[in-house]
Amino acid sequence: MIDLDGDGIRARPAMRPPAAVVGMRLAEVDTPALLIDLDAFETNLRLMQQAIAGYNVQLRPHAKTHKCPTIALAQIALGAVGVCCQKVSEAEALVDGGVGDVLISNEVVGAAKVARVAALAQRARISICVDDPEQVVVLAAAMAQADPQSGLGDQATTLDVLVEIDVGAKRCGVAPGEPAVRLAQLVSQQPQLRFAGLQAYQGSAQHRRTVDERRAAIAAAAELAGHTRDLLQAAGIECPKITGGGTGTFLLEADSGIYNELQAGSYVFMDADYAANEWAGSGQPAFQQSLFVWTTVMSRTPGVRAVVDAGLKSSSVDSGLPTLADETPAKYVNVSDEHGVIALNGAPDYALGQKLKLIPGHCDPTVNMHDSFVCYRGDRVEAIWPITARGCAW
Template identity: 50%
Template structure:
């Protein structure tokens, strides 16, 4: 699913092309909209492109994120009806994603926030259906709250992505007992390039991992895990041994960092190195190119 920021016509033509390419391979592209202008321009772009493939259109409701979306309730009804009247657009349902809820540290906080999301989405669905239009899908959720949307009986799709890799930010949050325990699978490998009395320095700064959700933690060997990573700028990280049982690593030592935020970290790299068998003893099995590298919009 791509979101509403597709108002520029050249971009909408690319969306129409992508929808046709996906349809030819048995896939479906979904776009979220929150304004009648966006719906009309998307319909125009689809008509100009001339493909019969059509495109799934979800009306986005703002369930608390404060980003895109119309308020839940009545405001979504005319948009859903407008989509359903357009021959090349398929009304696919509601986009009801609460991104901030994913990262709330307390499991009770996440559960209560998503309970309100579920009520808002269900109420909006009822209003659209009362206007005579079935709502095929309510979609949203992410790694932090997926158990709640899954159990709601209201959501038909979970958009979780980070669970595949996990990151230091998600790992810091309190786990709900119902939540699966996802393991870390994304690391940035780095080497110690300088050792001083007070700290060591490694060659991974924030050009190699995203720090918007906090700094990385140090993974793998028990001795390394006690090290504290601090921001050393663009190309460097500072390592402190301030835990009672910690020792500074030696020059040349290899470390694996668990990035603070996995999604924007992946986008900083051309390739992922696929290792099977664990970091210490595993073997490289695949080099995976990051196709979306630099595809920022």
């Protein structure tokens, strides 16, 4: 009845309609889709700039959160000095998208990747972190080999290098103090590298639940960073920058008098894990949830549960399950690849086909699953922004 000849089938083009188009009503957007509430998003960008206006700090938001040059350029237009990212391929996507100043806030290892960093430094202002002498030598050699004619200018370029110190996260970074000074000295000795300062990011502090825990963790980190800066100065090495901070703690770094650059990223979107932090007394701006996973009720057991079409391939569960954006006793209680089970807990039954907003447990890896943001205002789709650096992990 149906001609299943393989060649015939293959010859037909893909005719997949997009999940959303500009001008569409939100209710018409197919699911799952990753939504940005533009009013909330724009509020968050303004709140951040207002919050740090009184401090001697610059904002360099982390683009690993959004992986989107459109958003990076919006942050820069509002006052950010540039953005951070974690991977070379992310930096390439951001520079390709028009971002002129990118800190790869991470160590980069391997000849192929380092050569790409050196090439990128011919095209934009690039900075990078090190925590091992071997990296310094390899980076300097790659910069020496990079062809300046491939760049925008004809003068020799340099790469800004930050020494990462471990201020309590127990991940990357040399020990603060003398080991950091020795590494900074090695960087300073390389003509193609410029020692730009210290990265002192206390990642594990961001999601400590109480304000006191976060305050204590950042006070300890700032003391270690300040001590290292003093040792550098005593050794005759200028330390122009101390960079770090995240959405959970950035006001503490700003207030420390030690940090002068902040890397917060999640504040543009927020998520359920940040919502679980205690904020009272922290001075934290009232960032709004702007990122949602749009999902449809696809199955129901009346009086008991509903099943939605967004599971762990649409909303990352590494930091907990998504939550329902609407006020309700119902709760998202179980997840599988493409299903989320909502226990009604006495809430009325959802309709089959009803669409709901979920708040992701963790914004960054959720964004990394999707190809575009469906940006809406009120009940209309206003823009579709490609997540250009999605999957850029190498």
